[in-house]
Amino acid sequence: MAIVLGDNEYGKAETRVVRIVRGSPGEPARHDIRDLNVSTALRGDFVAAHLAGDQSHVLPTDTQKNTVFAFAKERGVDEIEDFALALARHFVDDIEPVRGARVEMDEFAWDRIEVDGRPHEHSFVRRGQEVRTATVSIDTGGTRVVSGLRDLVVLKSTGSEFKGFLTDRYTTLGETDDRIMATSLVARWRHTGTSVDWAASHADVRALLLARFAEVHSRALQQTLWEMGRAVLSEHPQIAEITLSAPNRHHVAVDLTPFGLDNPGEVFFAADRPYGLIQATIARDD
């Protein structure tokens, strides 16, 4: 059996680009900001680069970085799905040896600083750790847009139970009718097309995820993920599937009886590791 080159790709990871728009119609002093972390990865005919070190088909990762900056100027940064689509199409359409491209975007949100109750024209404060994401993949199979978010940290202090589970000789966990449920959610949803109001869609999906997390009386984190995903697919016909990944940020009720105190769901230790990790895809049956 000969030794051969299998799957391979290369690209530039984590180009941190900040795009300022200076002035808008009627508001010449107003600035807007888009703050992105962009990663590009290319696939194609790169056998000679591996076997012989021949770079003639290889567009340097430095050039990919330059392209991100130039596109940020030339076409501007609108919604990250559109910006990623433009970059991916460019690499596949304009660079001859490239057969496929994947462009990943993280967007960091900023709010305007409030001064005397009014939003400032050019001063901003980072909103939080939550990140909006988009991944565009183009290859011979077509174009695929996946929107998402990560580091959306949520917690409910009641309305969550865990009981009736399978046990074996290694089980010591007790059942509970009332616990804290918390997670740092990662969600990624794939669209059926590209004619989408990305900003509105993202805001609505996020609101649905939060609302279902809050409202579902949870018998398991699995159930909550299902209900979150189902709500998104029910409300958004253009979303084909959604994948949710939820580390269970365990909050352990502290035993205060040695100190003569009870603890009816009031004092918790927030544990780091280990953590449960629950992942599910909710899709359409086709």
Add this chain to the structure above:
Amino acid sequence: MAIVLGDNEYGKAETRVVRIVRGSPGEPARHDIRDLNVSTALRGDFVAAHLAGDQSHVLPTDTQKNTVFAFAKERGVDEIEDFALALARHFVDDIEPVRGARVEMDEFAWDRIEVDGRPHEHSFVRRGQEVRTATVSIDTGGTRVVSGLRDLVVLKSTGSEFKGFLTDRYTTLGETDDRIMATSLVARWRHTGTSVDWAASHADVRALLLARFAEVHSRALQQTLWEMGRAVLSEHPQIAEITLSAPNRHHVAVDLTPFGLDNPGEVFFAADRPYGLIQATIARDD
């Protein structure tokens, strides 16, 4: 010269305690949450522990952790300055060999999840990466309360210049009339006493820092820090001094001329390292 034990302390770092309050007057189903990272450090007569391994004066760090949890239940978590004061006083007053205590608190903020426009009773979303801090130190010199915040990330896209600086043979930096100024602010302010409305004081200091950052036309990050600190001390007579630490998150305008593009303050590369680090204390002349 004999070898002797010098400064020493010990304690429990990073006890992660979450305190839920279940119900409030008239709202039995409403939960409130306080989410803290607590570190305690004790000083006192611990020579025998070092020289002979004699632990008879040493309250275990495990006990310090337990104390944090028990206090969270017994007295509850109000403002972190008060909670830290209670813990520090306990260690100094109640544990005989302890002569001094320092209690540090990080507080992570949560917002209620909005469902159909109404804040949910027991479901929360983490507000962001910004952390509210408090440090209480008690020793023979008295009691010292330092409030603060960290990871407050701010950026202004104009209104900042840097020119007229000192140069030497190693200087290559050009002068600029207009740049991005950004930082991840750490601020710590010391109070003259302990009769303070901590929550209101913190909110007002934070607002002043943000407002001055936004409004001051900056000729240097040093100047902005000075103006921020001066505003805080002017408005808050009970604050003795404030220390500001500001890593300069450099945003470098990208040279787009190789691509036939100009870049009038629109496209920036957000650099990680190295970074300028500016620190200043603003105090009262007494």
Add this chain to the structure above:
Amino acid sequence: MAIVLGDNEYGKAETRVVRIVRGSPGEPARHDIRDLNVSTALRGDFVAAHLAGDQSHVLPTDTQKNTVFAFAKERGVDEIEDFALALARHFVDDIEPVRGARVEMDEFAWDRIEVDGRPHEHSFVRRGQEVRTATVSIDTGGTRVVSGLRDLVVLKSTGSEFKGFLTDRYTTLGETDDRIMATSLVARWRHTGTSVDWAASHADVRALLLARFAEVHSRALQQTLWEMGRAVLSEHPQIAEITLSAPNRHHVAVDLTPFGLDNPGEVFFAADRPYGLIQATIARDD
């Protein structure tokens, strides 16, 4: 189109278990240490858990953690591939609703502390940041063992060039005959079976990767990866394929001409972001 549950799994991530073996034949005072981070993930018939919150098929992640600890005692920790095989087989064979399991291991290496030139019997120092990894997957398709390593940071200060690459209107990078090449290597290789001397195999693969990195005159990082992978497959018939992922840790030669200094490959700035990311699988043609 109905909404349905797609791929799903759950498990316990990052159980940090340290196993001490006290005494060995002829050396009763000699301790040995194995230091692991273990993650387990189960697949199976968990539809009811999602759709109805019915946990009767769900072995809690807490039980999975307990199983790791109990196995560490009962059967001991030998090579991580064997330990992972035992755990994965247990979950699939002994827990009725489980159809597939994936067990991931990170192993942190320790050296004995040398005292007066002799290795100490029970005192250890962490060897470094490099991590040995193993992933065992069992499902209806069979058993799959993937050994690996990550955070193996290597650098060569010459013997690397980059030229003759494809250019477009966004290319500004110059060609170079001599540069620093550095990476933090991630390697994962799949075995054809399970009758392997895992420790010897791992040591030899690691040595081959290092040797090829050092010896290959590199015309591209792609070429170096290919040569590394080819050497491993050539020497190890029982390895079916190897995947290498190499972030290009760019070291940029500093322009010292403004200071009247030349820089013939002597002073470099080690950049954080962005970074090239090169990934390739080398396999057998079957």
Add this chain to the structure above:
Amino acid sequence: MAIVLGDNEYGKAETRVVRIVRGSPGEPARHDIRDLNVSTALRGDFVAAHLAGDQSHVLPTDTQKNTVFAFAKERGVDEIEDFALALARHFVDDIEPVRGARVEMDEFAWDRIEVDGRPHEHSFVRRGQEVRTATVSIDTGGTRVVSGLRDLVVLKSTGSEFKGFLTDRYTTLGETDDRIMATSLVARWRHTGTSVDWAASHADVRALLLARFAEVHSRALQQTLWEMGRAVLSEHPQIAEITLSAPNRHHVAVDLTPFGLDNPGEVFFAADRPYGLIQATIARDD
């Protein structure tokens, strides 16, 4: 009371410089590498910069970075204490408004890759996560050199007890005759002068710290720190004091009795947070 500028400083943090030396006498193809993270901070008459934004006394942090690179070429990087001394003296002696300087160095160690049993001439592998450190401070009080290390992770699996400690109503911890003791050591030692063989001194201090950690039967982490520090000061008359900071990386013996198993110090859970934090300075009585 007027509002005044108090303590202030500014500088460039985390300049990552890699210095290659190409060739040595008789070995023209041999390369050597020094890999540093350098932070500089200046003090002096910077009131006008704060109060008026007047930068005429301010040497930009960008220039400080350039100086690090230029010095790395011009004088080379020998031991980090010497390199830091040279930089600190330059800033204080040559830049008129500067009254004090502090230069901090982290050094990352590399080993040569072994190929066929021989160390390679220009290919290296990172030794580990341990970092060698140096801090040089020059001000009106003189010159101060502090050598050190951090992230030296050590563990002993026996020879450590913890009993006879102070108890109160919040104490639940049991006494133990035999536990794991582990820490990630930070050590910093101050020299009385600057005529020191820095490399030999560092190696010897490190070996003493490791040996005492291994050999002392520990009744408390405090005692171990004291014995480590005492050994260093006894053997090194030119070291004035040493400060040790040791997070107690708790390893909790897992209760295996629910599974019908005993656990005589064999299976441990390595906990992340909270952790004990023990700090002590050992000095000379003068």
